[in-house]
Amino acid sequence: MAERGRRTVRDLRRGNRASLLRHLYFEGPLSRQELGRDTGLSAGSISNVVGELLADGMVEEAGAVESDGGRPRTLLQVAPGYGYVVGVDVGETRARVELFDLALTERAADDLPLSDGGHDVDHVVGLVLDGIRTVVREAGVDDREVLGVGIGVPGIVEQGDAVPGEGVGIVVHGQTIGWDAVPLGRLLREGTGLPLFIDNGAKTLGQAEMWFGGGRGADSVVIALIGSGVGACVVADGKPYHGATSSAGEWGHTTLRVGGRTCRCGSRGCLEAYVGAEALLGRWQPAPEGASEEAGLAAMLAAADHDEQAAALLTEAAEYLGAGIADLVNLFNPERIVIGGWAGLLLGPRLLPAVREAAAAYALRHPSAQTSIELGRLGADAVTVGAATLPLARFLDTGGEHAAVPQVQARPGVQEGPAAPRWNRTARAVR
Structure with missing residues (x-):
């Protein structure tokens, strides 16, 4: 038996595969x-591991380059078509579902407005399961090729x-949308056998920007999500900071004004109550009725050059956002x-x-200058891309292992079609 804490040959092989992938x-x-460099x-390790990855189809040849005086060197890359990942963004007004290959090239997408159902749990679960089935079908992909959602x-x-x-075992506490x-995780598991990975939308946005966007190449970054509400992903030493119970990053609910405007969370003076799209549009009297928040905010920006109220609200929002960034x-x-975030x-x-001017005015000079x-x-779909990186990250970190999931055991009355499973509201704390 291997000693506790001692790495086995299998551990080393898995680590080498993960490192190369x-x-x-x-x-x-x-x-x-x-x-190797x-x-x-x-x-020898490179030869063995690359041989395994090529044989498994995870890696493929991608042309060749001339070498100094020797034979051309064959280039290798992760095979985009080896598998697929699905990303889902459960937003304030819609759920967006996208299926990507491993190069994160979109292969299919589905936009599902929340409509009158809002964030009713059964309604959202049904939309998400519908969307997953739709994109897998439209992309012509077999479920066994999907590494996760x-x-x-x-x-x-x-x-x-x-x-x-x-x-x-995944439980969501969404105070602003009435989720207690x-x-x-359990509700979705009853409708799909695909591997499931769930996280806060701001954190998925943060991972996407760290991998491919504005955070790439830095170890200490804060990625802010501004949409209907406000959140953040704090990255320290290259890793997202979650806190003791995964609630780190609720930046939108930090207090910027004692006794200030009432926030959706029920508190007063939160940053979100001054810079979130819902809060801004709620205070702008000419806001177009029946329009989406995206259309309403675009109209507010267009009107700001001749509408004093719109201009004043945006000026105030910039100062509050700058003060929040200074914090x-x-x-x-x-x-x-x-x-980031659509808003x-x-x-x-x-x-x-x-915003930059206000942040510099409210922050300490030395850290602000750095x-x-x-x-x-x-872009606006970064949350969806970031969500897709959750199963992709596990695939890379494990050297290409597929997540094992339990066989779906649907409760009586749960259908394998578009119908959503019903949530028993008398058992909210089930894990």
Whole structure:
């Protein structure tokens, strides 16, 4: 029996596979020689592991480059078509579901407005399961090719004792949308046998921006999500900070004005009550009735040059946002603060200069001078992309292992079609 804490041959092999897969994924295409140089593995280990990955179909050849005086060197890359991942963004007004190949190229998508059902748990679960089935079918993909489904949701996500990919222990506390200890993982598990990974939407946005966008190359970053509400992902030493119970990053519910405006969470003076899209539109009297929040905020921006109320609200929002960013600078001393989310990207071009000015005025001078404030680079669907990285990250970190999930045991009355499973509201704390 191996001694406790001692690495076995299997552990070493798995670690080598993970190291090569991750490096090829983020830095490829690369030659075997470059892999050896970058990872520090021996030529023999590189040869063995690459041979396994090629045989498994996880890695493929991607052309060749000339070498100095020798034979051309074959380039390798992670095979985009080896598997697929699904990303889901449960937003304030819609659920968006996208299926990607391993290069995160979109293969199918489905937009599902929440409509009159709002964030009723059964309604949301039914939409998400519908969307997953739709994109898998439209992409012509077999369920066995899907490495997992990542889901970004509003609120605090407790992972509990969940096995990666199983999902049944995951509970969501969404105070602003009326979710109280919702066993979301278990409810979704009753309708799909695919591996499930669930996290807060701001954290999935943060992972996407760290991998591919404004946070890439930095170890200390705060990625802000500004939509209907406000959240943040705090990254320290290259890793998202979750806190004791996964609630770190609820930046929108930090108090900027004692006794101020009432927030959706029930408290007063929260940042979200001054810079969230819902709060801004709720205070703008000419806000178009029946329009989406996206259309309403775009109209507010267009009117700001001749509408004094719109201009005043945006000026105030810029100062509050700058003050909130100053708090992040003073607390976390990040290299960068990246502003994302659909509303953040919509407001950013107009407000960013004033936000930077306010942040500099409210923050301590020395850390403020070391911090850049910029817009996200991945667009309004970054939460969905980030959600898709949850199963992809596990795939890379385990050297290509597939998550094992329990066989679906649907309760009586749960159908394998579009119908949503019903949530027993008398048993909210089930895990």
